[in-house]
Amino acid sequence: MINRRSFLAITSGALAMAGYEAASGGKLVKAARLDKLGVQLYTVRNEMSKDFEGSLQKIAAIGYQQVEFAGYFNRTPQQVREILNRYGLQAPSVHVPLSDIQNKLDNAIEAAKIIGHNLIVCPWLDPNNRKSMDDYKRHAATFNKAAESCKKAGIEFAYHNHDFEFTPFDGKLPFDLLLAETDKNLVKIELDLYWIIKAKKSPIDYMKNNPGRFVAFHVKDMDNTPKGAFTEVGRGVINFKELFAGSKKAGVKYFIVEQDETPGSPFDSIKTSFDYLKKLEF
Numbered sequence: 001m002i003n004r005r006s007f008l009a010i011t012s013g014a015l016a017m018a019g020y021e022a023a024s025g026g027k028l029v030k031a032a033r034l035d036k037l038g039v040q041l042y043t044v045r046n047e048m049s050k051d052f053e054g055s056l057q058k059i060a061a062i063g064y065q066q067v068e069f070a071g072y073f074n075r076t077p078q079q080v081r082e083i084l085n086r087y088g089l090q091a092p093s094v095h096v097p098l099s100d101i102q103n104k105l106d107n108a109i110e111a112a113k114i115i116g117h118n119l120i121v122c123p124w125l126d127p128n129n130r131k132s133m134d135d136y137k138r139h140a141a142t143f144n145k146a147a148e149s150c151k152k153a154g155i156e157f158a159y160h161n162h163d164f165e166f167t168p169f170d171g172k173l174p175f176d177l178l179l180a181e182t183d184k185n186l187v188k189i190e191l192d193l194y195w196i197i198k199a200k201k202s203p204i205d206y207m208k209n210n211p212g213r214f215v216a217f218h219v220k221d222m223d224n225t226p227k228g229a230f231t232e233v234g235r236g237v238i239n240f241k242e243l244f245a246g247s248k249k250a251g252v253k254y255f256i257v258e259q260d261e262t263p264g265s266p267f268d269s270i271k272t273s274f275d276y277l278k279k280l281e282f
Helices: 004-023 041-050 052-062 077-086 098-103 105-115 133-152 174-181 193-198 203-209 240-245 266-279
Strands: 038-040 066-069 090-095 119-122 156-160 187-192 214-219 254-257
Touching: 038 041, 038 090, 041 052, 041 066, 041 266, 052 077, 052 266, 066 254, 077 090, 077 105, 090 105, 090 254, 098 105, 098 119, 098 133, 105 119, 105 133, 119 133, 119 187, 119 214, 133 156, 133 174, 133 187, 156 214, 187 193, 187 203, 193 203, 193 214, 203 240, 214 240, 254 266
Parallel strands: 038 066, 038 254, 066 090, 090 119, 119 156, 156 187, 187 214, 214 254
Antiparallel strands: none
């Protein structure tokens, strides 16, 4: 016999499931979680300069499976690869300065092959390199050429944004120009979620309008203060659940935690971020 309470529980559950299936096109969709998490080593740059191997060991102990380099701290690619292997870490991506992309790309590609990078990223344009839209057009041409060379080596190429790409020149945004002037099949974007939101632009709109263009997220949170400072992921105001839900269509393969400044030990901060992200469903 089914009493009234059991009947209501069963029917409400069935109705909820029906609505869930309807919302997902009639298919039962399980909530997603991140299976791999990376960290940008700029977050622990001071520690890396003092104890390169020990820092990587601590990162692996937290549970991170991937790291993104921004310089090798005077280690050879072979040495880097050996240490990564020792602690079961992968390094799918690396930040390479614009000057090296322009003048030493072959060296960067060679190092990438040894270490195991799948992605080379231009991380920054200094103020002297972004004075006009013509500067950005020149960079777009450089990125197209670099991406062609990377593709021949089986490596992807991307550009990493800050907020300055969303400051208009004559009413036009440099970020939009970079998207338009670079080959969408070759030049991807490593989207820094903090900086695009800091610029008061919608990452969701950009992802919807440019499907497949975004190869990686820099997962970085913003605190709830007028300054909008860096904070641990999950402690700020950015809705990562909503952003991650659109990541597959956007093309995102890598989720890389970064915190430019930390209040104490950066290892404590990246553990807080890791613990939050490992439980996040989207």
